[in-house]
Amino acid sequence: MTAVLLVLAVVPLAVLMTARERADYRDDLRSGTRVVAAAAEEHLSDGHAPTLMREELDAVARTGGCAAVYDAEVRLVASTPCPAAQGDEAEKLVGTVLSGHEPEPAEQGGRLLVAEPVGEIRGPVGAVVLARSAAPLDARIAATWGWSAAIGAAGLAASALLSVRLARWVSRPLSTLDATAKKLGEGALEERADVDGGPPEARSLAATFNAMAARTETLVHGHRAVIADVSHQLRTPLAALRLRLDLLAAEAEGDTAVELAAGQEEIARLSRLVDGLLAVARAEQAVPSPTAVQVDEVVAERVAAWAPVAEERGVRLAAPDGLALCAWMGSGHLEQILDNLIANALEAVPDGGSLTIDHRAVADSARVQVSDDGPGMNAEAKALAFRRFGNPQARGTGLGLAIVHRLVTINGGTAELTDTPGGGLTVVLDLPAYR
Structure with missing residues (x-):
């Protein structure tokens, strides 16, 4: 927005100043041409000696200009040593002047040519053509645009600096507040935000x-x-x-x-x-401090720990081998989750039943499935199972799945109950994968 405003302000100003420079340069040329024309009039109209005309032509030559005096027949009367004021373009200007019109300046060979009548405008007795190099004009125009660009760049830089300072002034307390909120969410309850800075x-x-x-x-x-x-x-x-x-x-x-x-x-x-x-x-009330948890190792460890209990109750407890899998969650939480799920399943599965714990990577999650072939749950019981005492048919306290759901969700995961193919209940846990 600042750049657009600067362009809208600086460019028209530079264009206006450029037009002014061109007009001043042309007016200066016309003024010099009129001086030579006045001296030439004494010679062409009054018949005086060309001395004064020659002096003015010499003065033009000393300033680096070129001039030529023509009579009413477009014949060259006198000129400076520089021939730039002669030629086809100069003769066109002379013809325009002799016809009673004021010609626009012309350019030829890097020089600007202007023509003025000698004598009366409606009945001139001749014409004077003056040519000067356009390099000084071009240099001034370039300087005008250069200064305009510098002013615009300086304004843009100042605006950018001010904007950055303003943005930092506004965003620094917000960044501090964000960091404080993150620490508070991680369990640092004594953290407080800075109230001294910012708007x-x-x-x-x-x-x-x-x-x-x-x-x-x-x-x-x-x-x-x-x-x-x-x-x-x-x-x-x-x-x-x-x-x-x-x-x-x-x-x-x-x-x-x-x-x-x-x-x-x-x-x-x-x-x-x-x-x-x-x-x-x-x-x-647990606030996890996430760390890398090796899922395959924890599953193998909990299966080994519960194997004697499962054997005593006549339940086959197994965990198929899988690839190494790492989850991003609180330390010790996966052990608590598996202990509650295994304990619930062993209570529900009859003698001769089976309990399988599987794990694999799914998209951005580490999936753990605990499947049994017990009596399972109906749709209503599954809808309420994650609540405290949600399952009225539970043989234990009815709190195990509530603990599991809480530990999974506070770690950013999801828990779902589905039917095991062939009968039974499967608990599907999708835990955040460690990257």
Whole structure:
């Protein structure tokens, strides 16, 4: 925009100055020509000696010009040693002048030619042609355009410098705010934006961001404190209650023993439920610091760890060999995800069933599939499975898939439940691939 404005301002000005230079040069030539014509009139009209005419011609020659005096018959009367004011172009100008018209200047051999009548304009007794080099005019025109271009370039450079400074003044606090927001998103809750630099709108935005960050820090710390309190206040009495029931069950008989055993099972179930809720809460407040995770190695490690449990329950647990695959996610999250999925599958798959964990690269994702041949889920159960207690048919706490979904999504991945061909459930995880 600045360049367009400069062109619209500078170019017309340069054109105007060029036209002015040409007009001044031509007027100067005409003035010199009239001086010679006045001297020639005394000779051609009044019959005086050509002395004054010769003096004026010599003066023109000393300034580097060329001049020629013609009579009414277009015959050359006198001239300077330079013949540039003679020739066809000069004679055309003389003919125009003798016919009572004022001719436009002409160019010949790099010189500008002008002609003026000797005597009256309507009845001239002759004509004078004056020729001067156009080099001085061209030099002045070139200087005019050069200065115009320099002024335009200087204006454009100043505008660019001012624009860059202005852009940096505006964008620097925004860049700082972006970096602060990124650190805050990575878990550095104490990070705050700089509110001292930039325009008022950027400072106001930074102040609002800091207020939001402070509120977020307070909420997160409060959430963590609640989790810690719940962990302590619930687990301790549950452990004490379970111990007392164990002591009573050791000495009980008959119906009392049966009731105490049922109470022990409920206490154990309540303990698992508390542990599951705490695990979900920790997953929901987790802020991953992404790192390169070797998917094939983690899968092989978790399969080896769960193999004794699967063997005890009569389930075939396998992980086909695949290419090395690397995901970009929080350290330890893939292990938690696989542990929950394997635990859920082992609860659901009957004796003699199978559980397969596969991995491969798909587009920009590292895909992990956990497939079983258990009872599977209907469409309604799959739609609610990733919510807390979403599956009413779950044999465990109903929180495992909620933990899986949270850990996958906070790492920028997706989780989906599909049917296994031939029956069963397949969990498809698309995790960000490491580049």
